[in-house]
Amino acid sequence: MRTRYLEDFTVGETFRTAAFTFDAEEIIEFARLYDPQTFHIDPVAAQKGPFKGLVASGFHTVARQFRAWLDLGLLEKSSLGGPGIDELRWIAPVRPGDTITTEVEILKIRKSRSRPDRGVLHYSMIGYNQRSEPVISMLNVTFVRRRDANSEG
Amino acid sequence: MRTRYLEDFTVGETFRTAAFTFDAEEIIEFARLYDPQTFHIDPVAAQKGPFKGLVASGFHTVARQFRAWLDLGLLEKSSLGGPGIDELRWIAPVRPGDTITTEVEILKIRKSRSRPDRGVLHYSMIGYNQRSEPVISMLNVTFVRRRDANSEG
Numbered sequence: 001m002r003t004r005y006l007e008d009f010t011v012g013e014t015f016r017t018a019a020f021t022f023d024a025e026e027i028i029e030f031a032r033l034y035d036p037q038t039f040h041i042d043p044v045a046a047q048k049g050p051f052k053g054l055v056a057s058g059f060h061t062v063a064r065q066f067r068a069w070l071d072l073g074l075l076e077k078s079s080l081g082g083p084g085i086d087e088l089r090w091i092a093p094v095r096p097g098d099t100i101t102t103e104v105e106i107l108k109i110r111k112s113r114s115r116p117d118r119g120v121l122h123y124s125m126i127g128y129n130q131r132s133e134p135v136i137s138m139l140n141v142t143f144v145r146r147r148d149a150n151s152e153g
Numbered sequence: 154m155r156t157r158y159l160e161d162f163t164v165g166e167t168f169r170t171a172a173f174t175f176d177a178e179e180i181i182e183f184a185r186l187y188d189p190q191t192f193h194i195d196p197v198a199a200q201k202g203p204f205k206g207l208v209a210s211g212f213h214t215v216a217r218q219f220r221a222w223l224d225l226g227l228l229e230k231s232s233l234g235g236p237g238i239d240e241l242r243w244i245a246p247v248r249p250g251d252t253i254t255t256e257v258e259i260l261k262i263r264k265s266r267s268r269p270d271r272g273v274l275h276y277s278m279i280g281y282n283q284r285s286e287p288v289i290s291m292l293n294v295t296f297v298r299r300r301d302a303n304s305e306g
Contacts, residue, residue, distance in 0.1 A: 034216035036223065037232055050233040050296075058235065063187035066212060070189065079190055080203040082211065084242040090235065111306075117219035 004079040005147035006119040009106050017068035017102040022056050024096040024142035030060040055093040061136050062088060065102050065127050080118055088138040092129070100135060102127040105137070111146070118143050156230040158300035159272040162259050170221035170255040175209050177249040183213040208246040214289050215241060216278050219257050233271055233296035241291040245282070253288060255280040260292070264299070271296050 024043060028032045031040035035057035039049040046054040062085075070076075094100065108122035127136040177196060184193030188210035192202040199207040213236075223229075247253065261275035274297045280289040 034220045039234065059219060063212035067187045081192065084245065087239060088241065089237040
């Protein structure tokens with residue numbers, strides 16, 4: 001898809017990311033750096049842990065989901081970063097071999113009063129595994145350029 | 154510090170992580186995988202971007218901060234994972250060379266009604282840079298084992 005500016009989004013509009021699969025190697029590599037708990041880095045010990053097996057770090061899942069959203073290309077020229085995330089929930093474990101697809105819904109679009117070149121895009125992101133079970137959800141916000149402020153619009 | 158179980162925490166108690174420094178190489182490496190926006194991966198192009206220079210992905214900052222919290226060792230044997238995060242805010246950019254220290258405050262401790270071996274620990278995490286400016290804040294929740302449910306307690 002091509003870049004969209006603030007005016008190009010509509011409340012209620014939905015998008016679906018490409019599917020992305022977690023493998024044990026990537027789960028362990030991420031967690032060794034950022035979340036080295038036994039159930040994220042040691043497949044053998046994890047069998048006796050709270051998830052009865054290796055699971056992806058929630059920080060890994062949320063970042064990988066955001067990557068899939070970026071890969072749609074909608075914000076490629078228009079993103080100005082984001083102020084934060086609300087109600088991030090890790091609903092179910094993500095295990096090696098699980099394939100996630102994320103649904104994005106536009107919830108609110110607001111022009112900035114103080115900065116006429118941009119606005120604020122609010123959207124939900126819910127990731128579902130290959131059994132259509134939700135595994136992660138969050139409310140995300142991105143600052144997005146306005147079309148009329150950009151010559152390439 | 155040694156592992157703490159649920160009963161070992163007190164509301165209002167605070168902890169401070171070791172300082173951690175971001176360098177451009179790690180910022181770019183993380184963002185190429187999980188948040189490949191120009192201002193996270195291209196130091197030259199980032200000069201003309203919204204942050205006037207390279208900045209760390211917010212997903213990188215939040216994960217690195219959590220790592221620093223784990224490194225205190227308090228939850229090493231007692232963590233059972235977490236259900237999510239609320240009010241995650243990226244307050245100010247984190248740039249190469251910035252050094253962050255995170256303050257953690259215990260906000261709420263609740264025993265699980267349905268599972269007597271555990272409880273729920275609520276805490277805030279606020280990361281400050283080398284100029285004592287807050288750069289990231291969030292409300293985190295971890296499921297924590299109870300001492301009396303553990304023979305090694």
